[in-house]
Amino acid sequence: MKKKDKKGFFMWSKHGLWIxxxxxxxxxxxxxxxxxxxxxxxxIGIAIIFALSYNMLLGQAGLLSFGHAVFYGLGGFFTIHxxxxxxxxxxxxxxxxxxLAGGFGAVIxxxxxxxxxxxxxxxxxxxISLGIGELIAASSLMFPSFFGGExxxxxxxxxxxxxxxxxxxKQITIYYLIAFWAFLSIVLxxxxxxxxxxxxxxxxxxxxxxxxxxxxxxxxxxTLQYALAAFFAGIAGGLFAVxxxxxxxxxxxxxxxxxxxxxxxxxxxxxxxxxxxxxxxxTFMQLSLANMTxxxxxxxxxxxxGMVIWAxxxxxxxxxxxxxxxxxxxxxxxxxxxxxxxxxxxxxFLGTVMFIEISYHLSLSVDPTAPMHLFGIHFRAxxxxxxxxxxxxxxxxxxxxxxxxxxxRQSWGEVNLIMxxxxx
Amino acid sequence: xxxxxxxxTDVYKSFGKSRIINRVNLEINTGERHAVIGPNGAGKSTLFxxxxxxxxxxxxxxxxxxxxxxxxxxxxxxxxxxxxSFQVTNIFPKMSVFENIRCALLWTTGYxxxxxxxxxxxxxxxxxxxxLLEKISMTERRHVPAxxxxxxxxxxxxIGVTIAGDADVILLDEPTAGMSRSETERxxxxxxxVTESKTLIMVEHDMSVVFDLADRISVLVYGExxxxxSPDNIRNNTRVQEAYLGKESA
Numbered sequence: 001m002k003k004k005d006k007k008g009f010f011m012w013s014k015h016g017l018w019i020x021x022x023x024x025x026x027x028x029x030x031x032x033x034x035x036x037x038x039x040x041x042x043x044i045g046i047a048i049i050f051a052l053s054y055n056m057l058l059g060q061a062g063l064l065s066f067g068h069a070v071f072y073g074l075g076g077f078f079t080i081h082x083x084x085x086x087x088x089x090x091x092x093x094x095x096x097x098x099x100l101a102g103g104f105g106a107v108i109x110x111x112x113x114x115x116x117x118x119x120x121x122x123x124x125x126x127x128i129s130l131g132i133g134e135l136i137a138a139s140s141l142m143f144p145s146f147f148g149g150e151x152x153x154x155x156x157x158x159x160x161x162x163x164x165x166x167x168x169x170k171q172i173t174i175y176y177l178i179a180f181w182a183f184l185s186i187v188l189x190x191x192x193x194x195x196x197x198x199x200x201x202x203x204x205x206x207x208x209x210x211x212x213x214x215x216x217x218x219x220x221x222x223t224l225q226y227a228l229a230a231f232f233a234g235i236a237g238g239l240f241a242v243x244x245x246x247x248x249x250x251x252x253x254x255x256x257x258x259x260x261x262x263x264x265x266x267x268x269x270x271x272x273x274x275x276x277x278x279x280x281x282x283t284f285m286q287l288s289l290a291n292m293t294x295x296x297x298x299x300x301x302x303x304x305x306g307m308v309i310w311a312x313x314x315x316x317x318x319x320x321x322x323x324x325x326x327x328x329x330x331x332x333x334x335x336x337x338x339x340x341x342x343x344x345x346x347x348x349f350l351g352t353v354m355f356i357e358i359s360y361h362l363s364l365s366v367d368p369t370a371p372m373h374l375f376g377i378h379f380r381a382x383x384x385x386x387x388x389x390x391x392x393x394x395x396x397x398x399x400x401x402x403x404x405x406x407x408x409r410q411s412w413g414e415v416n417l418i419m420x421x422x423x424x
Numbered sequence: 425x426x427x428x429x430x431x432x433t434d435v436y437k438s439f440g441k442s443r444i445i446n447r448v449n450l451e452i453n454t455g456e457r458h459a460v461i462g463p464n465g466a467g468k469s470t471l472f473x474x475x476x477x478x479x480x481x482x483x484x485x486x487x488x489x490x491x492x493x494x495x496x497x498x499x500x501x502x503x504x505x506x507x508x509s510f511q512v513t514n515i516f517p518k519m520s521v522f523e524n525i526r527c528a529l530l531w532t533t534g535y536x537x538x539x540x541x542x543x544x545x546x547x548x549x550x551x552x553x554x555x556l557l558e559k560i561s562m563t564e565r566r567h568v569p570a571x572x573x574x575x576x577x578x579x580x581x582x583i584g585v586t587i588a589g590d591a592d593v594i595l596l597d598e599p600t601a602g603m604s605r606s607e608t609e610r611x612x613x614x615x616x617x618v619t620e621s622k623t624l625i626m627v628e629h630d631m632s633v634v635f636d637l638a639d640r641i642s643v644l645v646y647g648e649x650x651x652x653x654s655p656d657n658i659r660n661n662t663r664v665q666e667a668y669l670g671k672e673s674a
Contacts, residue, residue: 196530197539203527206516212498213476213508214589215531224537 018187025179029172038171040287045178046239047283049185050256051263051275053232058261059269060193061225062205063118064126067133068260071230073252074109074136075102075237077146080155080247087159094163099181099238106234107227114226119219121208133257140249152248155241168242178239185232190272192228201225262304268314277315295360302352328422330415337411341404348397354390427490429454429593429623430475430506435484437467437474437647444470446647448484452593457624459634462644463667468627469511471644472597475625476508477501488593503531507591511598511627513578517571521562521581524570526553528588560584560614576607580614587618594619596626600633612636635659643667 029038050072057063082101086093093101117128140147147153157168166173192198200221204211208218241247250256259282267278282300289296311318325331354374361372361381371378379386430452437445444467452458460468473479475486477498486494493501516524526543533549535541543549557563560580565573570581579599587594599615600608612633615624628634634641635655642652645667651658658664 191542192539194542194544195539196535196541196543197537199523199527199543200530200537202519203516206518207514209478209498210514210516210585211527213502213514214528214585215499215502216537217497217499220537224539228539 022183025183029175035171036287038175040283042171042175042178042243043287044280044283045175045182046236046243047260047263047279048276049182049232049239050236050260051267051279052186052189052272053229053236054260054264055269055272055275056189056192056201056225056229056232058264059274060198060205061201061222062121063129063222063226064261065129065257066126066254066261067129067131067136067257068229068233069254069256070113070133070136070252071106071110071233072237072240072256072260073140073247073249075099075106075234076241076247076251077153077237078102078105078234079238079241080153080245081146083155083157083160083241084153087156092161095157095160095168095242096163096177096180098160098242099235102234102236102238102241103231104234106237107231110227110230110234111223114223114230115219118222118226121205121218121222133252133254136252137249137254140252147249147252148247149249152246154246157242157245174243178243181235181239185235186276189232193272197221197224197228262300266304266307266314268316268318270313271316271320274314274316281315293357293360294364295356298356298360324419325415328415328419330418333415333418334408334411337404337407340407341401344397344400344404346397347393348401351390351393351395351397354386355394358386358390426454428452428487429456429489430625431487432475433485433487435474435486436482437470437479438482444647445474445481448644448647448649450642450649450652452623452625453640454489454592454623455621456639457619457637458626459638459641460625460627460644461629461631461634461641466644467647468644469597470647472508472595472625472627476506476595502589502591505591506593506595507586507589508595509582509586509597509599511601513575513582515570515578515582515585517569519570520567521570521573522553522557522566524581525556525584525588526550528585529553529556532589556584556588559618576603576611579603579611583611583614583618587622591622593623593625596624596628598627598629600628600630608633 028041032038032041050068053071054065054068057065057068079098079102082091082093083095083098085091086098113132117125117132141149162168168174168177200211200216203214204216204218204221211218211221237247237251240251263278263282264275265278266282267276268274285296285300285303289299293299307314313321322331322334325334357374358372358381362368365372368381371380373379428451430450432448432450435445435448436443448471460471462468470479474481477493477496477500480495484494485492488501488504488506491504493504493506496504516527519527526549529549529552530536530543533546533552535546535549554563557566560583562577562581562584565577570578573581583596583599586596596615600611603611608630615626615637624637626634626637628637638655640652641655641658643650643658643661643664650663650667651661653661
């Protein structure tokens with residue numbers, strides 16, 4: 001009996017995180033009931049698969065790709081074409097399995113492009129990936145029968161029979177379909193990191209020379225990893241097709257390619273779960289911020305630049321930095337200094353927001369002379385007073401933040417000292 | 425008479441106009457411990473890079489156990505049973521010691537490019553990795569990222585990575601460079617142990633190590649092998665003393 005308890009605990013400690021994640025995914029739509037938030041959740045699910053697949057290249061194999069959306073978009077097109085073929089009664093594939101069409105299509109293209117582009121990592125690879133992106137974007141105009149020209153290819157998922165007998169009409173049903181595939185993809189991509197190929201992708205990333213002297217061809221390791229990343233990007237694209245019932249040439253373009261890079265990077269490439277955080281945050285920002293301000297791209301750009309400069313290991317990196325402190329039960333020594341930093345950070349943030357919004361209003365709004373409103377206050381962008389406040393806030397915020405950061409550094413120093421003493 | 429483990433015939437190597445390796449002919453017998461010595465810049469590391477496929481030869485022929493390997497790529501030569509270490513430590517710095525060893529075992533254990541096996545579940549693989557860790561006395565350091573090891577430990581790990589694939593021809597490039605006396609002694613006994621019944625070719629500067637380990641010694645000067653002989657004869661060879669030892673003392 002006792003032994004069994006132990007085993008149960010072991011199961012929980014080992015798989016607890018996965019079980020908890022699954023439960024959260026299942027109950028989320030009960031908290032988010034509006035159509036908007038449910039469609040956002042669906043989009044987040046797709047983005048998570050896409051970002052994790054991108055990290056199979058960037059984080060795990062050290063391949064910086066500027067054209068990963070090629071596989072996302074092509075996966076979408078493969079799926080929508082198969083969906084239409086199924087609608088026409090030519091073949092029978094249940095709707096639930098249609099994303100696989102995107103995955104398998106993408107993996108074949110991925111093997112070809114992977115072989116072509118991964119002889120060397122680093123700059124040659126990055127440039128070739130840019131070329132491949134350009135190539136496919138150009139082809140999308142040349143082959144309208146496949147890419148559908150300007151209006152894209154649309155389909156009707158309701159005409160396809162479903163294995164589970166569910167009518168995939170409402171967003172909530174599609175959400176669960178996406179959640180299922182997302183969960184499965186996350187698990188599989190995680191397990192892939194534990195396989196010989198996954199380990200060797202790391203080895204080739206860190207030291208391709210050594211890898212070839214333990215019997216591996218770095219080119220082939222990269223090619224396989226690339227093709228597998230394409231597979232999951234294709235699954236994400238396939239879910240996109242099923243979700244929106246339309247795929248346009250934009251999905252293979254540079255915007256989603258750049259987007260997935262930024263999501264993954266902001267989330268953090270050094271830890272498996274990093275891109276998940278990035279996908280959630282960035283998708284959320286894109287959808288909700290776009291509703292709040294026209295200047296949202298500027299905020300997004302600032303966030304990205306800020307992360308690259310100050311937190312190159314991403315959100316996941318920041319979190320994991322605190323793991324040893326948490327384990328040593330020393331978080332209480334850091335929190336006061338963090339709390340002190342919140343206030344100046346807010347002031348600086350406010351100043352920046354005012355600066356961006358006023359500038360944006362002056363240069364890009366329909367009628368710059370009309371009074372603008374920010375945080376419920378109406379004022380004229382031309383008057384000096386709001387500019388004065390903006391500059392004041394930025395300067396004060398910046399100055400105070402410098403001091404606060406000093407405090408944070410200090411308490412980190414203390415914490416590191418204590419941990420060092422305890423370990424020795 | 426069995427086939428030589430490694431045979432070089434009229435091997436040349438030039439970089440641009442400078443000829444680094446000048447008509448080298450060399451036969452390494454199966455099972456012997458062979459040292460290549462020579463002054464700095466003689467081309468010892470280049471010779472290793474040619475044999476292991478890191479550089480292509482300019483002309484000439486290289487055979488491994490009777491099969492031609494001239495200008496094959498490194499991984500192909502490795503798969504035919506030749507493994508090497510580097511002059512500058514060359515391991516996977518971000519991986520743990522255990523991971524380093526396990527990765528080095530994957531190809532010859534037959535898992536190759538598999539993405540359907542989980543490394544953690546491969547019992548035979550993990551047992552082999554444990555054995556090897558034990559052999560290089562690093563069991564207690566198994567979780568440490570290789571990049572954080574002390575220098576001598578990194579060198580030991582590199583020897584472990586080099587022999588993991590069970591190659592029967594081992595090339596070690598200055599395995600004891602930069603080590604203290606006691607570290608060198610430990611390294612020598614490790615090398616002796618792990619190359620038991622294998623063919624060893626080593627470049628080494630430390631003469632006591634060379635005379636201690638080698639069955640035969642080749643002297644490389646300005647890209648040419650001026651003599652190959654037993655340690656005793658090399659010690660008494662006047663040409664060697666002039667070209668090599670004389671130069672060192674100058």
